[in-house]
Amino acid sequence: MNPFAPAQIQNPNYYSTAFQYDGKSAETRNLKPGEVSTGTTIMAIPFANGVVLGADSRVSTGTYVANRVSDKVAQLHDHIWCCRSGSAADTQALTDYVRHYLSQLAIETGRVPTVKCAAHLMRRLCYENKDNLMAGVIVGGWDPVEKGSVYNIPLGGTCLKMPFAIGGSGSTYIYGLVDAEFREGMGEEEAKSLVKKAISHAMARDGSSGGIIRTVVVKETGNEREYIPGNELPYGP
Amino acid sequence: MSEFTNSNNTNMSRNYAKEEPSGFSFDHIHRNAMIQQMTKASSNGNSSSSNSSYLPQATKTGTTIVGLVYKDGVVLGADTRATGGSEVADKNCEKIHYLAPNIYCCGAGTAADTEKTTELISSQLDLLRLNSEGSQSRVVTACTMLKRMLFRYQGHISAALVLGGCDVQGPHVYQIYPHGSTGKLPYTTMGSGSLAAMSVFETGWAEDMTEEEGVELVKRAILAGIFNDLGSGSNVDVCVIRMDGTVTMNRGAVQPNNVQPLRDAIKRSDMLNMRSGVTSVLHSEFKPHMFGGVTLADVSVTEMET
Numbered sequence: 001m002n003p004f005a006p007a008q009i010q011n012p013n014y015y016s017t018a019f020q021y022d023g024k025s026a027e028t029r030n031l032k033p034g035e036v037s038t039g040t041t042i043m044a045i046p047f048a049n050g051v052v053l054g055a056d057s058r059v060s061t062g063t064y065v066a067n068r069v070s071d072k073v074a075q076l077h078d079h080i081w082c083c084r085s086g087s088a089a090d091t092q093a094l095t096d097y098v099r100h101y102l103s104q105l106a107i108e109t110g111r112v113p114t115v116k117c118a119a120h121l122m123r124r125l126c127y128e129n130k131d132n133l134m135a136g137v138i139v140g141g142w143d144p145v146e147k148g149s150v151y152n153i154p155l156g157g158t159c160l161k162m163p164f165a166i167g168g169s170g171s172t173y174i175y176g177l178v179d180a181e182f183r184e185g186m187g188e189e190e191a192k193s194l195v196k197k198a199i200s201h202a203m204a205r206d207g208s209s210g211g212i213i214r215t216v217v218v219k220e221t222g223n224e225r226e227y228i229p230g231n232e233l234p235y236g237p
Numbered sequence: 238m239s240e241f242t243n244s245n246n247t248n249m250s251r252n253y254a255k256e257e258p259s260g261f262s263f264d265h266i267h268r269n270a271m272i273q274q275m276t277k278a279s280s281n282g283n284s285s286s287s288n289s290s291y292l293p294q295a296t297k298t299g300t301t302i303v304g305l306v307y308k309d310g311v312v313l314g315a316d317t318r319a320t321g322g323s324e325v326a327d328k329n330c331e332k333i334h335y336l337a338p339n340i341y342c343c344g345a346g347t348a349a350d351t352e353k354t355t356e357l358i359s360s361q362l363d364l365l366r367l368n369s370e371g372s373q374s375r376v377v378t379a380c381t382m383l384k385r386m387l388f389r390y391q392g393h394i395s396a397a398l399v400l401g402g403c404d405v406q407g408p409h410v411y412q413i414y415p416h417g418s419t420g421k422l423p424y425t426t427m428g429s430g431s432l433a434a435m436s437v438f439e440t441g442w443a444e445d446m447t448e449e450e451g452v453e454l455v456k457r458a459i460l461a462g463i464f465n466d467l468g469s470g471s472n473v474d475v476c477v478i479r480m481d482g483t484v485t486m487n488r489g490a491v492q493p494n495n496v497q498p499l500r501d502a503i504k505r506s507d508m509l510n511m512r513s514g515v516t517s518v519l520h521s522e523f524k525p526h527m528f529g530g531v532t533l534a535d536v537s538v539t540e541m542e543t
Contacts (some may be wrong), residue, residue: 009356032302035392035414035416036414036416036418043325059418059420061414064432066412066414066420067420067425070420087416087418088414088418089384089387089388089392089414089416089417089418092384092388092417092418092419093388093417127273147461190505
């Protein structure tokens with residue numbers, strides 16, 4: 001037998017880890033059949049005294065919209081929130097775990113947990129279970145140390161502190177827009193309107209994003225939740 | 238020698254005392270796939286299209302299930318057809334399951350999975366009530382228990398549920414998917430007929446409906462599923478759970494597929510409709526039993542030679 005001949009693939013269940021040109025998007029490729037996906041556009045921008053987080057509201061199973069008014073902005077602690085994208089089941093479970101660990105941590109240390117800590121907890125879970133999870137998360141919030149901060153945790157479990165973060169399948173359509181319009185040191189109103197504008201544009205072009213825009217403004221004084229109905233979006237048909 | 242008999246005994250007792258591994262067993266997945274391939278190959282060769290390539294399939298509830306919130310409570314609805322492949326396994330199965338006195342759950346997917354999952358969570362809620370001095374169960378508790386269990390099984394338990402109930406915080410409806418994701422909504426539909434039912438809901442739902450309006454909308458939604466989806470059929474079951482604590486479970490609220498009148502119209506012989514205890518006598522004959530007319534065979538015993 002020639003030791004240099006290519007290996008014979010006998011097992012029909014062998015799956016290749018090489019890139020497969022099958023027309024599926026990266027977001028939905030690894031979903032199991034029938035699994036629910038938060039297709040999504042999510043975004044977070046920090047400003048002087050806090051953070052604005054925003055998300056669309058569409059949850060899909062294949063081509064059917066399972067929930068057109070879902071809430072993808074979840075609260076992890078008093079002033080720490082996260083935006084969820086990827087598999088709905090995985091991100092809901094992750095959010096529950098991090099919420100639990102954060103509340104334990106707050107009791108044990110007697111301090112308000114930092115956004116960095118929440119992001120790192122999330123990243124630990126995402127990274128160490130990367131084979132079984134499909135979750136892209138943006139963690140943002142206010143803490144006394146860093147004031148407003150935003151951490152992006154894409155698929156695979158990288159954790160990056162960023163001046164602004166966008167994620168989800170619809171984010172690919174708005175990289176140009178956000179790069180052009182974002183400035184360091186924006187105020188609250190400017191950041192909010194950029195979030196709403198960018199997500200509207202993504203919803204207009206991405207099939208997996210749609211519905212309404214939900215936003216949360218997180219400041220030292222508290223959290224303000226808002227939503228914009230689908231017929232009042234800043235941009236759209 | 239004594240070791241031999243000892244080891245024989247312990248082997249037997251070991252077999253009987255062996256512990257069954259818990260959880261799902263996926264041992265036969267490969268074997269079943271091979272059998273399907275083999276039978277497909279043989280039926281292709283033989284050109285016979287009968288049951289040789291038929292493997293029994295898990296009974297699924299093809300299903301249309303719905304739930305909505307109205308002014309003073311929730312209304313749940315379901316069809317009653319259970320299918321095994323393309324055959325109707327049960328024409329009148331019950332898809333609205335009891336979880337707690339104030340919480341009911343409709344189930345779509347594999348019938349066994351929905352039945353057993355809801356029974357399991359129902360007993361867990363019962364235990365929780367016993368441990369909490371009788372406080373009424375909350376719908377969010379049931380939802381969390383269900384989603385935690387379904388997520389643990391990573392979608393292998395094929396149970397898609399519409400959970401509805403009333404508690405101190407108000408009326409609630411949740412949708413729960415087999416992989417463990419949930420959504421809290423004012424109205425929702427699941428199952429193969431969910432698209433047909435959702436179109437009715439999207440047209441007809443309004444905030445703060447009365448009970449009559451809610452029940453009527455649910456019936457129309459399930460009927461849409463029954464008539465337009467092959468996996469749903471037979472009757473409509475409706476369950477109303479009110480904020481004041483009363484529950485009305487209406488099995489067979491609408492029966493559009495009732496074939497009993499057709500069956501009753503068939504003319505059958507009067508002989509099939511006898512009063513019990515009466516048999517139609519066609520012919521009588523008496524023959525005395527012959528005693529002494531039987532002869533025993535002669536059997537001679539010969540001794541065995543050793």
